[in-house]
Amino acid sequence: KQEVTQIPAALSVPEGENLVLNCSFTDSAIYNLQWFRQDPGKGLTSLLLIQSSQREQTSGRLNASLDKSSGRSTLYIAASQPGDSATYLCAVEGQGGSEKLVFGKGTKLTVNP
């Protein structure tokens, strides 16, 4: 059964710092991996999707990488801003099993002005 782990569970940084969020998964048989952000009490906003054949994707200040063989992904946020404060979730869509997306528990990011 696929398991997704995100470390750290919470992170507090000063504004302007570059940071990395980590995601690991146990079964490398995936179609894709998707990063989301969630603001308190709200739905999920899709940030980046990396297909299993890709190594990375970039959108603005965000860069996500995928190493399928080792079961790891990172989300790099450059020049963090207070508006980046949210919970960041990664999710994998597996090739086997019945679950559509398997999510990690998230990393709660706080960017202090």
Next chain:
Amino acid sequence: KAGVTQTPRYLIKTRGQQVTLSCSPISGHRSVSWYQQTPGQGLQFLFEYFSETQRNKGNFPGRFSGRQFSNSRSEMNVSTLELGDSALYLCASSIGQGVNEQFFGPGTRLTVL
């Protein structure tokens, strides 16, 4: 292009009652998935519908059911509500084939008293 919409946004029910939640996907999307989010368990997959057929099902009791209509709108129903069903219920839509980026709605907050 309108996003995923969910109604109602908030619900308060009592134990033993039943509830129906609605999700309208992005125009052109044929797949709708449902997830339950709780502080303890995080995001858990309930089921996925594609072209009016249930394509995947998570590990939830039979009290949780769903359906999809010919216009791709989906409903989920929870019968005989329990206190533990209190959660944020999120639906996600996607094209359903190929690269399946998931787009989430704002969620329905269900409180069971």
